[in-house]
Amino acid sequence: MAKIQSKKNSTKKEVILEKASKLFREKGFGAASMRDLAEHVGVEAASLYNHIQSKSEILQAICFKVANEFISHLEVVEASSQPTLKKMETIIRLHIRMMLDQYEYVYISDHEWRHLPEPYLSNFLNQRRSYRKRLADIIEQGIQRGEMKNIEPYVAVLTILSAVSGIDSWQRSRKSISAEVLEGNMVTFLIEGLKKQDLKM
Amino acid sequence: MAKIQSKKNSTKKEVILEKASKLFREKGFGAASMRDLAEHVGVEAASLYNHIQSKSEILQAICFKVANEFISHLEVVEASSQPTLKKMETIIRLHIRMMLDQYEYVYISDHEWRHLPEPYLSNFLNQRRSYRKRLADIIEQGIQRGEMKNIEPYVAVLTILSAVSGIDSWQRSRKSISAEVLEGNMVTFLIEGLKKQDLKM
DNA sequence: ATAAAAAACTAACATTTGTTAGCCTTTTAT
DNA sequence: ATAAAAGGCTAACAAATGTTAGTTTTTTAT
Structure with missing residues (x-):
């Protein structure tokens, strides 16, 4: 099933949401790229799509x-x-x-x-x-x-x-x-x- | 020198600023494109650069x-x-x-x-x-x-x-x-x- | 009328964008 | 141990981005 999580009690999707919220606030939704986000999550951009459907x-x-x-x-x-x-x-x-x-x-x-x-x-x-x-x-x-x-x-x-x-x-x-x-x-x-x-x- | 203006009392640059402010508010700075802006000004995107230096x-x-x-x-x-x-x-x-x-x-x-x-x-x-x-x-x-x-x-x-x-x-x-x-x-x-x-x- | 200046246009450029396909690796369940 | 599922990676795509170069048209000044 699910892989070991980055932090306790949180699924990878939750980690993505958390990092994304930080990034979106800093740069704005339009200016924040998926590659940017992926880097903060510690993963390649394409891999994000195993957890979410779209930006x-x-x-x-x-x-x-x-x-x-x-x-x-x-x-x-x-x-x-x-x-x-x-x-x-x-x-x-x-x-x-x-x-x-x-x-x-x-x-x-x-x-x-x-x-x-x-x-x-x-x-x-x-x-x-x-x-x-x-x-x-x-x-x-x-x-x-x-x-x-x-x-x-x-x-x-x-x-x-x-x-x-x-x-x-x-x-x-x-x-x-x-x-x-x-x-x-x-x-x-x-x-x-x-x-x-x-x-x- | 300057061409006849789109509206009274305003240079083309002022027109650009005005249209841009409307556009930036609606879409956000990052999501508003120069081509978008050009269309609102009634001109091709490249022509904007006769009046401004950059976005x-x-x-x-x-x-x-x-x-x-x-x-x-x-x-x-x-x-x-x-x-x-x-x-x-x-x-x-x-x-x-x-x-x-x-x-x-x-x-x-x-x-x-x-x-x-x-x-x-x-x-x-x-x-x-x-x-x-x-x-x-x-x-x-x-x-x-x-x-x-x-x-x-x-x-x-x-x-x-x-x-x-x-x-x-x-x-x-x-x-x-x-x-x-x-x-x-x-x-x-x-x-x-x-x-x-x-x-x- | 004519030369000069200003501003428009077309085309193209190098990047960057979100997203998909296909493959390999790791984890989970039996 | 083994099959299945989940999730990661590389490579690539089509589209869109800001901007520049070069050329032609329009406007201004003499």
Whole structure:
């Protein structure tokens, strides 16, 4: 059956996905070549095709893996009975942690989805639209319940999601600021933007 | 000398930059070909080289044009004597408007700079680092003056800049939300995140 | 009108691309 | 031990890439 794996607990396909995500982020999907990838995996380019079907299959796997993870977490949050502000905080924290723990994968899903071939591209965009709509619904509810300020929900969603993806720039200068401080500060910043205006001093 | 231009007031090189920015955004720098670009300009691929020196010269022109615009605006703001919160608001509004008015250019500068060849790449990153540092300094000052909450300045800068670049996603669904509402909401959201915490109700 | 300059075109180049075919080697299962 | 399966390798492909050379056409200036 399967040969001994390069690293514990991971099939060769998983190794390929991992190396590919690193490479795609560094060079972009279009500029990263299969020979490039093969070298990082430690194999000839042709051999990759014993594990995957095509270059874009790699992209599909990465993009939908990330999308599914976000969606399934959202379902848990939606089903809970937290106040809306807490729901949003939970979701923001998830996004931040995903960005910290699975940086490469999330980055690819965020930035390289344009190169998905149809019908996967439409599929991906539909899922994304739906995800954002569901976040906007939570905010909509927060406004109606008087827990959040009267802001256009869709604008808030865009702002939050994009803000989190800025962690990208932080990944290189980890030294000066810890992950905990980053998460704490960012949550404060974003939740404060949502919260209903308190009284002036 | 120069031939009659395709559009008023623009040299052929400017036309090339404009079409290229649109193309690079749609397909990514790596996946956009010179023949592709030539077709959009209405000319054969080889003819482009009467106006530009290389594909990456186009990218350089776009990236540095945007960078210079942001930097020179920042200098004006720094020299003013507004309170720090107002300074940040001015800058945020500039970023939002640039994203609305020069969407393609800003997008390229934000997302495709990785493909700049050296030494332009280092140059660009230095400029960017410096720009962010200067924004962080304004926030630092805002905190010391008690105008802003005690947040890590660099985190705030990242959050703000990334949030604005999320307007990208909005560009396609302009219909439902006007540019004015977008700008207003986003500024409220982000400035609220900076402002020193007011008293609880 | 004519010479000069600018810019277009055709053809071709050397690389690089993703991918396949065919063969050999290693691992697995009996 | 042996057959089968899985996975690696070399070589090659057709297509596409950025770019150059050389030539012809168009525009500008005198």
